[in-house]
């Protein structure tokens with residue numbers, strides 16, 4: 251197929267990320283990633299309506315004997331719950347799924363994280379095929395094996411590391427993605443530039459309009475470069491003992507906002523994950539400047555780029571700084587010594603920082 255790119259994830263976890271238009275129609279390619287006789291296709295209502303039939307038809311043609319069941323949830327972050335996790339396990343039980351069964355995640359990061367956790371737990375771990383349909387899922391959530399559900403107390407608090415067998419990203423699905431969700435994905439794309447690659451930030455800045463207009467060549471390049479950054483850090487540090495934590499830039503603040511808003515997300519009048527991360531990155535950059543670690547000018551420039559991409563850069567009104575700080579205490583990077591943040595020395599160079607004084611964090615939250 252033309253225009254198809256492949257990024258390899260190597261190291262402890264080894265698999266391909268295949269990126270290109272029309273891949274969901276390639277039933278033989280999908281079927282090659284399904285080993286056994288059972289598959290559970292996990293999706294949400296929006297995505298299932300658009301793409302589930304195509305995936306099912308391709309698989310049925312390439313693998314006539316396959317027992318395929320659907321598990322479809324309503325769309326939205328509020329569905330990434332232990333209750334949905336339990337229902338999906340019941341669906342696997344009803345299917346009679348054996349240990350060689352495959353969970354197929356067709357959708358955005360909510361579906362991918364939930365389906366991934368289901369695959370991690372059914373019979374202590376079965377195959378997972380990620381078919382991301384949002385920009386955010388293509389560049390970030392489908393890759394690297396972090397799977398989870400949320401608790402009312404905090405984002406992704408229950409989960410497991412479970413790598414997919416493959417990631418197949420059909421970029422033609424982005425044509426139906428709402429603008430707001432496209433922008434949310436761009437936040438995680440910008441993140442790679444912010445933490446690893448200042449040149450990529452310049453590249454994105456120069457192509458903001460083309461990205462928003464979904465220019466296929468520019469978007470394809472942005473996806474491939476982002477996947478390469480994620481694949482590299484996952485290969486170095488699959489279980490986040492070290493520099494994989496850089497991928498959490500902006501997330502300590504962002505997750506606190508999402509949790510405090512009750513995961514309202516796009517449909518419930520709150521920020522979605524990418525938007526919350528955009529605000530969080532601006533706050534993390536400001537915190538870095540407030541601590542004298544990084545130039546204020548870099549924080550301003552990051553905020554300008556995110557704004558140019560149509561992303562929010564300030565804490566939504568009505569959120570209490572003290573309540574947000576309290577939420578951060580359950581962040582997964584925190585330890586007995588307290589909060590830890592991903593801060594930067596300058597654009598393109600981030601590191602983990604312990605012992606950050608809470609009064610400085612509170613000042614940044616109050617300035618919001």
Ligand SMILES: NC(=O)c1ccc[n+]([C@@H]2O[C@H](COP(=O)([O-])OP(=O)(O)OC[C@H]3O[C@@H](n4cnc5c(N)ncnc54)[C@H](O)[C@@H]3O)[C@@H](O)[C@H]2O)c1
Pocket residue numbers: 294295296297300325326327330357358359360361363383384385386387390391392393394395396397405406423424425426427428431434435522523524
């Ligand atoms: N595991 C990880 O490493 C990782 C990384 C980043 C984010 N995440 C998680 O990912 C989630 C956010 O993912 P998301 O931004 O993809 O949100 P999402 O899964 O909620 O999808 C966003 C919206 O777009 C719709 N949609 C998806 N694909 C579509 C398409 N092609 N056409 C039309 N509509 C489509 C969905 O139905 C939904 O309404 C959060 O839960 C976040 O915590 C996980």
Ligand SMILES: O=C(O)C(=O)C[C@@H](O)[C@H](O)[C@H](O)COP(=O)(O)O
Pocket residue numbers: 390393394396405406438490494495497498501582
């Ligand atoms: O893959 C990672 O590692 C990331 O941190 C990617 C993040 O974009 C993502 O939102 C992740 O789910 C956050 O992880 P968490 O461990 O803070 O829940």
Ligand SMILES: [Zn+2]
Pocket residue numbers: 390438501523527
């Ligand atoms: Zn994220």
